[in-house]
Amino acid sequence: MASYLHFIDPAELARIADLALLARTVVDGFLAGIHRSPHSGASIEFAQYRPYTQDGDSRRIDWKLYARADRLYVKQYQEETNMRCTLLLDCSASMDYASGGVTKFHYARMLTACLAMILHRQRDAVGFLAYHREVLCYLPPRSDARHLQRLFVELETLQPAGPTDTAGALRQLGEFLQPRGLVALVSDLLHPADQMIDHLKSLRARRHDVMVLQVADPAEQTFPFEKTATFVDAESGSERFTVPAQVREEYLENRRAHFDRIRRECVSAEIDLEEFATSEPLDRALHFFLHRRNHSLLTSSLRRRPAAATGGRR
Amino acid sequence: MAAAFLAPVFLAGLALLVAPWWIHQIRRPEREPVRFSSLMFIPQTRREVIERRRLQHILLMLLRMGLLALLALAFARPYLRKPAAAAVPAEGAAWHVILLDTSASMGRRFETARTRARAIADSLDAADRAGVIVFSRTPRMLAPLADAGNPEAGSAASARRAVAAAQLTEESTAYVPALQAALAMLQSAEGQSGAPAARQVIHLISDFQRAGLPEKTGGWKLPARVELRCVDVGGPEQAGCAIEDVSVRAGGADEVRVLGKVRNWSKSGEAVRNVKIVVGGREIARSSVTLAPGAARQVAFRVPVPPASSLEGWLEIEDEQPGAGKQRYFVWQAPSRQRVWLLSGAEGGPERTAVRFLRSALPTDGDLPWRLEVRSPEQAQAGLADSAVRPSILIVENFDKLSPEACTAVLGYIESGGRALLSVDASGSLDAANKVLLERLGVRAEGTFRSGKNESQFMLLGWIDFDHPVFHPLRSPEFNDFSAVRFYNAHRLALVNESAAPAEENGPRVLARFEPDSNGREWPAIIETYAGAGRAILWAFGLDLEWSNFPRSVKFIPVLYETLGLLAGGAGESRAWTVGERLEPPAETTAGQRPAAVVLPGETAAVALAENSEVRPARAGFVRWRSNVAAGGERVEAVNVAPSESNPERVSPEELQLKLCAPRVEPRETSPAEWEHRAVVGGYRIEREYWRWLLGALMMLLIWESLNAAAVWVRRGENSRPATGEER
Known part of the structure; x- marks a missing residue:
């Protein structure tokens, strides 16, 4: 336990608890365990009565209630399910950059660990995939404590290096994963976006909820350099003589265009995307994760409720 | 170029x-x-x-x-150089001036120098001319280059005779006057012959003692057309020891201490030398001193001297090494007290405050060189005119009691060579004194600043001439603060011809001024003035406490003593002269009279002193100033070789040429290789920097x-x- 504790800032975890996430998720009834499952059924626990309609399953009519009330009601049950969440961590060399104290990779690793802990506390199954040019490590979603410990051990051993192939990692993940899970990608997205977006959409088509947590260094956001210098690409090692004052505006414009395009594609595919600077506290990312996740659950629940009202067991 | x-x-x-x-x-x-x-x-x-x-x-x-x-x-x-040899024609008759160093530092080298000079004279061509100048402190022409009345002038034979006649002197070395004399000789020859020679060469034969080359030459340079050839006869000779200085101090009631400063000029070896003192032609003591290389030590002798007598002698160092300064003469004269008359008009009455202050400052039982005697104006009138009884210095105070006749007597005393300190302290009118005395001294009193004393209103000295001998000893920051001296009242002394006064050599000179008055005018407080052969110093204030607190201040005694010392004209002090220096006669001999004759060192006959006569001793020894040619009182002073002559430090001929030859001349016989080697110091003229x-x-x-x-x-x-x- 002590070996992975340093990934999680206890203060961050305490702040998550203070935000009363537990209470919100229970009220919304979407999460299993601490939060409720969005998938209603009849397998385990009674939920409510609903008036029977003609398109409903007559096998679920509660005849005892009909005897008392002289009306047809269908019994609905709650189903306790575990969410299968897979966390993807970008381990390319571009993540090993820091203008201040924390590299993007370190920040992303802490974020991944926190997300894994939160999911584990919610009794969700947590999967993990680390990649750069190829997949470095894959742990299928499981919810037991030993699995979480192994995840942390794997996180500890990872080192950023090499170029990025996010599209390849998503493609391979799509082959492994069962449908209807949650996929959270933690990356700086500093690579061509076309194939990556295609594979994100592919996951979405398989009814996975997809979330992208983009990690950025403050220097990447503002390009505050003053001295003329030769910039060296962290992944390819290529050099470029640059006069920062001359290229700053163009740099910012290029960056804005790149991420705006990714964002537009994500929005159209109902993929959540948010950018986090390494100078920010982790709690904003955790808030985002839980908030967006709950919002997504609520939306999908509302979408599925008419189907559940039919009383059919899934 | x-x-x-x-x-x-x-x-x-x-x-x-x-x-x-x-x-x-x-x-x-x-x-x-x-x-x-x-x-x-x-x-x-x-x-x-x-x-x-x-x-x-x-x-x-x-x-x-x-x-x-x-x-x-x-x-x-960087500079642009141009060979200067072009200025010197290669062919044609040449004029040669042989400059032969005869200073005391030449010593044994003088014969070598004479040989080299003779060789130069022997090497002249038939068409060449040669002149000879010997030089030390001053140059002396022994053989002219050209003389209209002497057809042999300028010949080699004439030059040889002059070289043979040259004698070593005990004077110091000075190169610049010698070169100037040589140049003047060449110019004189040009004037006589009507055309310059094809070549003009000065042969400087010397030991090239650095002491002979001044730090600043005043911009004078030898012209380009004149070639300077340096003949160095100095050579590496071992430096010896010398006596640099001698002083005599009173050591007690019946003895004096003779202090000599001995230096070892050698830089290589320690020297042990005997120094003896000779008084009256007899050695009376001897002392052995050990001198480290380059170091100097003091050697002291106690010499018994009868009271009120004088002492003549010399210190001598026994040293085999050559060089000047082996002997140094000294004279000591027992200080005689000069009579100072205080002219005060308080005869018969209580003693005035001013008189008490002056008596206190000049006690009769002290060892001061002055003896104060108080006289009334009536008593003094006759005495001031009598040269037998008149005082050395006259102090006048209490101008109120000074009659016109007394003023006339004081003026007569001053004009006849007397020295006076006048404290202008009249409370009443000074019309008579102005007319008879003060205006003749170039000063006019225009009344006092105030009618009486008011301690809350006082004046300070606003300006003091610290370059004047009276205040010069007080110029240092420890002593130059006169702000504690307050003047409650004073006379407005004005110079009769103030605008012209500064230009006149013997006109009135203001030594101190009061702070500016309400009109911004700075009135003189102390004035030095002259009348006839005498000198007077005027104080614009009295010497009692009604005028100022000056007599009670710590500045009073120093200023009074310096004033009296100045008025006494340095009498009693033993002056030191060097060989070749123009001597100034002392103010008076021991008989209290002006010197009328002088006996120079090495001579026995006295020479009468004429008006503006120039007295230059040629040897070290004693110069005796006498009241008259036959007999009478005399004052003896020592004449020594200049201490710098014993300094063996030499200047290179190249440096001397660099400093004294603006257009440097390349010797003809110099090879091209040497030409380049000597490019910086010779052979080139600086065209532009x-x-x-x-x-x-x-x-x-x-x-x-x-x-x-x-x-x-x-x-x-x-x-x-x-x-x-x-x-x-």
């Missing part, structure tokens, strides 16, 4: 050129790779931007390198560099502005 440097050592500063290049190299932006996460958003910088920035930095670097190069070159003092131009260029380059650096700095500042929110 060719370029050269006067101080080429500064060219080493060109090595600093590496510094800007090195700094620019280590600070080149291309040398600072910045690892960045991705270059996918960074556009290519335009090539012209890169090249412009490189050019800006290279320009800045070149400017800085240029600054350093100009600085080093300016300090190296460029260091001022270089400094000017340096300033312009500095301005350019500053503007360029500021532009780069401003550009960098603009570039370093933080990105705006929109950009983010």
